[in-house]
Amino acid sequence: xxxxxxxxxxxxxxxxxxxxxxxxxxxxxxxxxxxxxxxxxxxxxxxxxxxxxxxxxxxxxxxxxxxxxxxxxxxxxxxxxxxxxxxxxxxxxxxxxxxxxxxxxxxxxxxxxxxxxxxxxxxxxxxxxxxxxxxxxxxxxxxxxxxxxxxxxxxxxxxxxxxxxxxxxxxxxxxxxxxxxxxxxxxxxxxxxxxxxxxxxxxxxxxxxxxxxxxxxxxxxxxxxxxxxxxxxxxxxxxxxxxxxxxxxxxxx
Numbered sequence: 001x002x003x004x005x006x007x008x009x010x011x012x013x014x015x016x017x018x019x020x021x022x023x024x025x026x027x028x029x030x031x032x033x034x035x036x037x038x039x040x041x042x043x044x045x046x047x048x049x050x051x052x053x054x055x056x057x058x059x060x061x062x063x064x065x066x067x068x069x070x071x072x073x074x075x076x077x078x079x080x081x082x083x084x085x086x087x088x089x090x091x092x093x094x095x096x097x098x099x100x101x102x103x104x105x106x107x108x109x110x111x112x113x114x115x116x117x118x119x120x121x122x123x124x125x126x127x128x129x130x131x132x133x134x135x136x137x138x139x140x141x142x143x144x145x146x147x148x149x150x151x152x153x154x155x156x157x158x159x160x161x162x163x164x165x166x167x168x169x170x171x172x173x174x175x176x177x178x179x180x181x182x183x184x185x186x187x188x189x190x191x192x193x194x195x196x197x198x199x200x201x202x203x204x205x206x207x208x209x210x211x212x213x214x215x216x217x218x219x220x221x222x223x224x225x226x227x228x229x230x231x232x233x234x235x236x237x238x239x240x241x242x243x244x245x246x247x248x249x250x251x252x253x
Contacts, residue, residue: 016028
């Protein structure tokens, strides 16, 4: 049975929260290209400047990687880019990180928040520490944002409002919990590949890194087979306003 399409027709804004410049460009940005083409406003929140990701001096690396990230955003139609300055490579899960993500959720008011995985083991091996910290803090910040009494200074002193997020989206792969997909066949995939190519200096510093045009289509082709289309990006989509599954099952007995 094919995976269903993500209910993106209900999305007006999507906030994508990642640890580093380039994290969005390993396939997911193809879905972003589709969303922005359909009039959905997409914002990126980068928790670090990626300064530890290249052999150059950190400040030089940060400037370079952010310039490449801005170029990647332009390729897929993202106009709202916020970059924080948590330290790259040693991102720490805690109240400070939750507070900063919560603030951006309350500012941007998304219908859906796209975060990262927070498990130690991922289908491709052990996940990087920053990714895990970012994923868990994003999960908690989504809940924090809707509670007026969590980080109340953002409401009382900064003029923000509590905001309830409907959807939490996490990366998905065939056979690893994916629940929905986004068809990115054609132009969205082309723009997704080009967005990773915008990180040219970063990729050049990685020995033996495959060309984006070689491996991104392979990833989305796997997703496409799971969805019954040529190319797709898959997600684990959680409707935070739906009743728990076990309650629905109990009601059918």
